[in-house]
Amino acid sequence: MSLLLNRAALDERGRGRLDEVQGAPVTILQIGEGNFLRGFTDWMIQACRNQGLFSGSIAVVQPRPSGRAKIEKLAAQDGMYTLVTQGLENGQEVCRKETIGVFSQAFDPYSEWKRLLELAASPELRIVISNTTEAGLVYRPEKLTGGPIQSYPGKIAYLLYERYKTFLGDPEKGLILLPCELLERNGDVLKAAVLQYSKDWKFPAAFHDWIKQHNRFLSSLVDRIVPGYPEEAQAEAWFHEWGYRDELLCTAEPYHLWAIEAEPELEAILPLRKAGLNVHWTDDLKPFQQQKVRILNGAHTWMAPLGILHDIEHVRAFMEHPEFGAAVRETVWRDILPTLPYGENELKTYADSVFDRFGNPYIRHRLADIAMNSMGKFSVRLMPTLAHYAESGEAIPARLALGLAALLRYYKVTKGSDGEFTGTSLKGIRYVVRDDSNALDRIAGHWQAAGASNADAIGAILADKELWGSSWSGLAESVIVQSEVLERGEGNE
Numbered sequence: 491m492s493l494l495l496n497r498a499a500l501d502e503r504g505r506g507r508l509d510e511v512q513g514a515p516v517t518i519l520q521i522g523e524g525n526f527l528r529g530f531t532d533w534m535i536q537a538c539r540n541q542g543l544f545s546g547s548i549a550v551v552q553p554r555p556s557g558r559a560k561i562e563k564l565a566a567q568d569g570m571y572t573l574v575t576q577g578l579e580n581g582q583e584v585c586r587k588e589t590i591g592v593f594s595q596a597f598d599p600y601s602e603w604k605r606l607l608e609l610a611a612s613p614e615l616r617i618v619i620s621n622t623t624e625a626g627l628v629y630r631p632e633k634l635t636g637g638p639i640q641s642y643p644g645k646i647a648y649l650l651y652e653r654y655k656t657f658l659g660d661p662e663k664g665l666i667l668l669p670c671e672l673l674e675r676n677g678d679v680l681k682a683a684v685l686q687y688s689k690d691w692k693f694p695a696a697f698h699d700w701i702k703q704h705n706r707f708l709s710s711l712v713d714r715i716v717p718g719y720p721e722e723a724q725a726e727a728w729f730h731e732w733g734y735r736d737e738l739l740c741t742a743e744p745y746h747l748w749a750i751e752a753e754p755e756l757e758a759i760l761p762l763r764k765a766g767l768n769v770h771w772t773d774d775l776k777p778f779q780q781q782k783v784r785i786l787n788g789a790h791t792w793m794a795p796l797g798i799l800h801d802i803e804h805v806r807a808f809m810e811h812p813e814f815g816a817a818v819r820e821t822v823w824r825d826i827l828p829t830l831p832y833g834e835n836e837l838k839t840y841a842d843s844v845f846d847r848f849g850n851p852y853i854r855h856r857l858a859d860i861a862m863n864s865m866g867k868f869s870v871r872l873m874p875t876l877a878h879y880a881e882s883g884e885a886i887p888a889r890l891a892l893g894l895a896a897l898l899r900y901y902k903v904t905k906g907s908d909g910e911f912t913g914t915s916l917k918g919i920r921y922v923v924r925d926d927s928n929a930l931d932r933i934a935g936h937w938q939a940a941g942a943s944n945a946d947a948i949g950a951i952l953a954d955k956e957l958w959g960s961s962w963s964g965l966a967e968s969v970i971v972q973s974e975v976l977e978r979g980e981g982n983e
């Protein structure tokens with residue numbers, strides 16, 4: 491099958507719809523071309539468009555220089571891709587195929603920096619959506635060079651300043667910023683970073699006031715499992731059935747939830763509930779946030795390194811493993827839930843629904859994908875649970891310590907001549923670790939310096955404040971014990 495999904499593959503009706511999108515004003519700028527945004531927010535905007543509730547379009551750019559390949563593929567597909575939603579919905583099996591066509595522009599902001607600046611200065615632009623993972627939504631000091639800004643929040647600061655200058659500080663021209671990174675109070679984190687860049691770059695105080703008073707940095711919480719591209723054999727079978735290929739084919743589960751801390755009146759701009767989507771405008775995001783990040787993401791982040799070290803490829807396979815499937819449930823039920831300040835039944839119901847979602851037979855969610863940027867994820871998703879035990883003087887639960895031991899063993903990496911960091915599973919299978927290269931360099935250094943002593947490496951890594959923001963030495967003893975359990979290969983029979 492060589493025909494690609496693009497204008498040429500569409501029938502007349504499809505081409506008409508594509509023309510509408512491509513001729514529509516860009517009202518949303520999307521920083522991030524990853525699976526999640528394509529299987530969640532873009533799908534939601536498509537739902538709004540389908541119901542005549544949204545007449546704008548989205549311009550999408552990648553957040554870092556290396557993400558260019560997907561943007562090029564999107565451009566080659568005239569901004570379109572297929573989303574297949576599979577799983578149980580109200581007890582019924584569903585398999586829905588949709589062509590998502592909401593992008594009127596897809597370009598590389600590093601080679602087309604001016605084009606991005608022009609967008610920022612467009613009167614029609616209203617919203618900026620992003621997902622750059624937790625590793626992207628961070629403040630890293632950066633100098634102005636006159637060229638593209640590297641970081642995501644730095645870009646936002648610079649783009650907002652362009653906008654401010656273009657419209658002479660017009661209060662009506664502020665933007666709504668909707669970061670979807672899984673960081674607590676992601677809107678506040680973005681706002682703080684933007685203000686810091688603006689200060690570093692000595693932008694005027696009046697601009698700071700304009701940022702604060704006329705731009706909305708909304709915190710939100712997203713929930714949907716979006717594994718992205720399916721197994722090759724499944725993809726090929728679909729391409730054969732559809733009569734075209736789709737390099738950006740994405741799969742997702744039916745479940746979706748977006749809790750946004752803002753007043754429901756914003757439906758006038760983003761009519762998501764009106765489109766029938768499971769969106770909550772709320773004045774308190776915390777309960778949504780804590781439950782989801784600590785339970786669902788905590789379980790994912792706990793299982794990914796452990797699974798990879800045992801050569802398990804997918805979430806479902808991990809759940810079905812006789813030892814590990816039980817261990818992840820126990821970790822959630824016994825170690826994570828008791829640390830959360832919500833009703834036991836409510837928590838248990840949510841946790842059980844998460845395990846059902848993890849077992850979705852149609853979704854092959856790769857542990858290798860979940861493991862990307864695991865250091866930052868572990869800090870946000872599991873360290874608060876561990877801290878709960880450490881601070882209250884209770885013993886550190888062995889299963890949680892095992893998760894941390896697995897994380898550190900997973901990061902026992904060496905750097906290749908190509909700059910790639912690789913480790914090996916307990917049975918010697920090689921894997922690639924994707925994370926911040928400075929962090930990986932530091933961790934590789936600790937492992938190297940410790941030689942044959944896992945305990946020394948664990949002690950040094952947990953004590954490294956540069957890596958974690960603070961020292962976690964207090965956990966070392968429990969983690970070293972579990973590291974020995976791990977190395978003995980227990981639970982892998």
Ligand SMILES: NC(=O)c1ccc[n+]([C@@H]2O[C@H](COP(=O)([O-])OP(=O)(O)OC[C@H]3O[C@@H](n4cnc5c(N)ncnc54)[C@H](O)[C@@H]3O)[C@@H](O)[C@H]2O)c1
Nearest residue numbers: 522523524525526553554557622623625626672714715716
């Ligand atoms: N896929 C899911 O099921 C899902 C569901 C909910 C939330 N999320 C969140 O979305 C994030 C992305 O998941 P995805 O499935 O889209 O992954 P992906 O690999 O498809 O996309 C990752 C995106 O983040 C960018 N990125 C990665 N590291 C970065 C860095 N250091 N700086 C700037 N940008 C960086 C990439 O360029 C890309 O745009 C996850 O980390 C998670 O926080 C994912």
Ligand SMILES: O=P(O)(O)OC[C@@H](O)[C@@H](O)[C@H](O)[C@H](O)CO
Nearest residue numbers: 712713714715716787790859860
């Ligand atoms: O890349 P991550 O770890 O942020 O995401 C992996 C999963 O935890 C995540 O994709 C969940 O499936 C998602 O957060 C569900 O809403």
